[in-house]
Amino acid sequence: MSGAASSLARREVVAAPDAVPLAGLAGAARRRPRRATEDPAPVKWALVAAALCFLASLVLAPAAVVLVEALRGGFGLWWKAVADPDARAAIRLTLLVSVLAVPLNAAFGVAAAWSATRFRYPGRSVLVALIDLPFGVSPVISGMVTVFLFGARGWFGPWLAAHGVRVVFAVPGVVLATVFVTFPFVARELIPFMEAQGTEEEEAALVLGASGWQIFSRVTLPNVKWSLLYGVILCNARAMGEFGAVSVVSGHIRGVTNTLPLHVENLYSEYAFQAAFAVASLLFLLAAVTLSAKKTLEWTQRTSRRDAAHRSPR
Amino acid sequence: MTGGARPRRRLVSGVLPGFGLSTGVAVLYLGVVVLVPLSALALRHSALSCRELWPIVASPRALASYRLSFGASLAAAAVNVPCGVLVAWVLARYAFPGRSLVDALVDLPFALPTAVSGIALTAVYSRNGWIGRWLEPLGVRAAFSPLGVTIALTFIGLPFVIRTVQPVLEDLDAELEEAAATLGAGRWHTFRRVILPAIVPAAVTGFALAFARALGEYGSVVFISGNMPMRTEIAPLLVMTRLEAYDYAGAAAIANVLLVTSFALLLAIHRLQRWTRSRAGLA
Numbered sequence: 203m204s205g206a207a208s209s210l211a212r213r214e215v216v217a218a219p220d221a222v223p224l225a226g227l228a229g230a231a232r233r234r235p236r237r238a239t240e241d242p243a244p245v246k247w248a249l250v251a252a253a254l255c256f257l258a259s260l261v262l263a264p265a266a267v268v269l270v271e272a273l274r275g276g277f278g279l280w281w282k283a284v285a286d287p288d289a290r291a292a293i294r295l296t297l298l299v300s301v302l303a304v305p306l307n308a309a310f311g312v313a314a315a316w317s318a319t320r321f322r323y324p325g326r327s328v329l330v331a332l333i334d335l336p337f338g339v340s341p342v343i344s345g346m347v348t349v350f351l352f353g354a355r356g357w358f359g360p361w362l363a364a365h366g367v368r369v370v371f372a373v374p375g376v377v378l379a380t381v382f383v384t385f386p387f388v389a390r391e392l393i394p395f396m397e398a399q400g401t402e403e404e405e406a407a408l409v410l411g412a413s414g415w416q417i418f419s420r421v422t423l424p425n426v427k428w429s430l431l432y433g434v435i436l437c438n439a440r441a442m443g444e445f446g447a448v449s450v451v452s453g454h455i456r457g458v459t460n461t462l463p464l465h466v467e468n469l470y471s472e473y474a475f476q477a478a479f480a481v482a483s484l485l486f487l488l489a490a491v492t493l494s495a496k497k498t499l500e501w502t503q504r505t506s507r508r509d510a511a512h513r514s515p516r
Numbered sequence: 517m518t519g520g521a522r523p524r525r526r527l528v529s530g531v532l533p534g535f536g537l538s539t540g541v542a543v544l545y546l547g548v549v550v551l552v553p554l555s556a557l558a559l560r561h562s563a564l565s566c567r568e569l570w571p572i573v574a575s576p577r578a579l580a581s582y583r584l585s586f587g588a589s590l591a592a593a594a595v596n597v598p599c600g601v602l603v604a605w606v607l608a609r610y611a612f613p614g615r616s617l618v619d620a621l622v623d624l625p626f627a628l629p630t631a632v633s634g635i636a637l638t639a640v641y642s643r644n645g646w647i648g649r650w651l652e653p654l655g656v657r658a659a660f661s662p663l664g665v666t667i668a669l670t671f672i673g674l675p676f677v678i679r680t681v682q683p684v685l686e687d688l689d690a691e692l693e694e695a696a697a698t699l700g701a702g703r704w705h706t707f708r709r710v711i712l713p714a715i716v717p718a719a720v721t722g723f724a725l726a727f728a729r730a731l732g733e734y735g736s737v738v739f740i741s742g743n744m745p746m747r748t749e750i751a752p753l754l755v756m757t758r759l760e761a762y763d764y765a766g767a768a769a770i771a772n773v774l775l776v777t778s779f780a781l782l783l784a785i786h787r788l789q790r791w792t793r794s795r796a797g798l799a
Contacts, residue, residue: 238697239690245703246610253606254618256599260671261624263646264636271639310549314542321530321539329542331786335550338782340732341630342752343771346759347553350560355764357556385549404532414533436626443629446734446752450759463631463735470635470739479639482632489627493620496627 268486271479283469283480291457292465293484295373299461300441303380308434311388315426316418319396320404330393336385341446348379348451371453376461379447384437391433396426428506432499439492443485557775560768572769577745578754582773584662585751589730592669593677593723600677601719607678608685625674630735637668638740660742665750668736673726680722680792684715717792724788728781732774 236242241249273280283289318330336344352369353359362369369375403425407417423430445463452459454468462485469478528535572578606612607619625633641648641658648658658664688711696706734752741748749757751774758767 239693239706241609241703249602250606250610250612253599253603257603257618257621259647260667260674261621263640264633264671265621265624265628267639267646268632268636306545310542310545313538313545316534317538317542320532321528321535323528323535323539329539329546332546332550334782335554335779338728338732338775338778339554340734340752340755340771340774340778342734342755342759343557343732343775346755346767346771347557349759350556350764350768351553353764381549382553401530401532408532417532418534439627443632445629445631449734450756463629466631466635475639478635482635485629485632489624489629489632492627493623496623497616497620 265486268479268482271476272483274479275476279476280480280483283474283477284484286477288457288460289462289465289481292460292462292481295376295460296442296462298373299377299380300438302377303384303441304434304438306381307384307437308388308430310385311390311392311433312430314389315392315396316422318393320401333386333389333393336382341383341444342450344382345379345447345450347382348375348447352378370451371455371459373459375451376448376459379451380441380444383444383447384441387437387440388430388433391429391436392426395429396422399425428499428503432496435492435495435499439488442488554775557768557771560764568765569769572766573773577749578751578770580746581749581751581754581770584665584748585731585774588662588665588669588750589727589733591666592673592730593727595666595670596673596677596726597719597723600674600722601681601715604678604681604685608682622675622678625671630672630733631739633671633736634668634739637671637736638664641667641740659740660744660748662748664740664742665737665748668740669730669733672733672736673730676725676729677719677722680718680725681715684718684792685711688714717788721785721788721792724781724785728778728785731778731781 314329314333318326339347349370350356351358352362352375354363354370356370359370367374369378403421404417407421412420442461443463444461445467448461449464449467452461452464454460454464456465456468460468462481466478466482466485469475469481603622607615607622628636638645638659640646641651641664643649643652643657643659645659651658656663658667692710692714693706696710701709732752734750734756737750738753741750741753743749743753751770755767755771755774758764758770
């Protein structure tokens with residue numbers, strides 16, 4: 203059946219140049235008559251051009267301007283801005299914040315996904331809905347919440363101050379605000395994925411006598427590893443790049459509580475544009491790594507799914 | 517309680533172990549990280565009486581900031597709907613050189629830290645920037661104006677419409693379009709009567725997501741807006757200004773206006789997504 207169809211199609215392709223002798227001159231694209239569900243070429247290219255113009259002016263231009271401005275004074279000046287002690291302190295703090303915030307939220311994400319996708323209980327959908335809350339909160343408000351809890355006049359502020367612990371305008375506040383902002387990422391990625399996957403494999407492991415941790419580490423984790431990794435990457439990108447929330451709690455103390463985005467702002471407001479863009483180019487690099495990791499993971503998942511479909515008897 | 521095998525009323529269904537541990541960890545962490553802090557904000561708010569609150573929430577400066585925040589967010593989301601559908605269409609339907617690069621570029625507003633987006637957009641749209649210099653002779657001032665705020669919010673909301681519409685376009689049954697074509701519909705007619713109705717729920721969801729995100733956006737806007745009170749001061753910035761002046765009550769009051777709005781939006785988005793899914797199930 204498919205053989206007949208393809209031979210028909212071949213005959214059609216072969217027949218076309220005879221029917222229109224000049225088609226060869228007009229270009230190879232003309233050889234095949236347009237299908238009724240295809241758009242005419244001029245329409246197609248006009249739409250492509252319009253879409254590219256929109257993206258170029260809104261996304262490509264800002265991306266390019268970061269790199270151009272960062273390297274405006276040559277590589278030497280770029281390095282001077284990046285290797286500056288304050289910039290290095292900002293890099294260190296940014297790394298520290300993400301090392302603390304990402305594993306915490308990843309652990310929560312796994313626990314929440316296990317609870318919400320492996321069991322049915324009253325209040326389950328409330329739990330899932332509440333996970334989204336930080337996404338609905340303006341970053342400024344996320345930071346403010348930390349100030350209200352731990353600031354000098356906050357709920358726990360006086361007690362902490364009496365014990366010599368400083369949270370607001372210090373590193374712990376920056377970490378807490380980041381944890382709040384990046385809270386949903388891993389859970390949001392895992393829950394739909396694990397829901398779609400179902401529990402059959404885990405139940406099979408249970409029947410075969412595996413313990414809870416064995417099921418989790420030998421069955422669940424290998425199945426969700428890409429999805430988990432993707433969530434972690436998104437979480438990390440936001441943790442390293444968060445600006446609004448961190449800006450409220452950090453107090454902008456150079457070399458102490460400045461993360462990379464805050465350092466960019468400091469430099470920019472001092473009209474040190476080249477240095478600001480040089481430091482910003484590091485964050486741009488982070489975004490580029492995040493996006494290519496996303497692309498790679500999409501590609502890996504697609505090929506592994508195709509392999510799985512290939513192996514299955516259907 | 518965990519691992520208790522005795523039969524009891526089955527509130528919880530599911531045979532796998534670890535319910536107590538995972539739910540306990542999830543609920544505890546959710547409570548400590550999200551619920552306690554947010555209730556601190558709500559309670560701070562109720563410490564003020566309504567009569568004290570009203571002058572703060574409805575001061576001319578606050579009203580101007582809501583107008584700008586809501587207006588610019590709506591405008592940005594509205595621009596993103598047709599432009600996003602266009603980009604989603606091009607990415608889902610056409611093959612062209614550099615397609616996968618363009619596809620990756622769409623996610624840049626998600627991935628790029630907002631402070632970087634802010635200074636980059638300002639550099640591009642300011643008077644001597646790459647695009648701003650062409651707008652200036654036309655009498656259009658992009659940076660440091662409400663238009664600049666709208667541009668930044670359009671940038672921030674750009675991926676939402678595209679990423680909600682694109683999968684719907686990719687999954688759309690080719691047979692529907694073929695049927696339309698056999699019935700004599702032209703491409704434009706097919707788009708309007710067959711494809712457009714199918715992507716409307718996704719486009720509306722994308723609009724709401726972009727709007728909600730834009731409403732709270734801070735980092736990318738503060739650089740390009742110029743932050744002039746009454747003119748280019750967005751509501752989150754006003755919260756920030758109040759905080760820096762240690763006016764916690766005022767900051768909390770305005771923040772709660774924003775919070776209530778965005779939670780209402782989140783709820784609406786949840787409903788919308790259910791609608792989208794049920795529509796997709798019917799198709």
